[in-house]
Amino acid sequence: MSGAGAPQLHVDGSGMRVVVVAASWHTTVMDGLLAGSRRALAEANVAQVDVVRVPGSFELPVAARAAALAGADAVVALGVVIRGGTPHFEYVCQAATGGLTQVSVDTGVPVGFGVLTCDDEQQALDRAGLPGSREDKGAEAAQAAVATVLALRSLDGSRDSAW
Ligand code: DLZ
Secondary structure: OOOOOOOOOOOOOOOOEEEEEEOOOOOOHHHHHHHHHHHHHHOOOOOEEEEEEEOHHHHHHHHHHHHHOOOEEEEEEEEEEEEEOOOOOHHHHHHHHHHHHHHHHHHHEEEEEEEEEEEHHHHHHHHHHOOOOOOHHHHHHHHHHHHHHHHHOOOOOOOOOOO
16 A cells, blocks of 8 residues: 555644554564654643553554553554564464454444554565654554544534544
């Protein structure tokens, strides 16, 4: 999937509580994704940011659900899955993607999807928001989560969602 065409989201998350759930495989890439999310949430004026680490991307949905049920306005899910020689990649990616979608739809709490699913480590580094990376998927996931909170709030009244 190409990163071309991504929207520029300038969001205001003042007063929001956002929980970042983050897997722990592939430390360098995860450090970049986490830093990008934190940066974007600070730029969006989100004062309360909590980070919860889980072992792998397979564990992201259960942590995201707990965060949503505990009162988070939005959840940002971060992980990196790198293809190996077995079908394990497909199962972990499917579990993370389907599980996070289910959490979001079932709870009504937006989940920003910052799980990289890559053929190799270089693809992940290119998207990790590190010096030299072409894209910053941690920041994009955080902005998307806050933007979706605003979009859903606009359904409650006559306000347009603003970003
Ligand atoms: C087992 C596994 C493998 C092979 N690869 C990754 C990966 O690239 N990225 C990731 O986030 N997690 C990986 N895991 C771990 C699973 O997500 C999960 O933590 C374990 O299967 C234990 O439930």
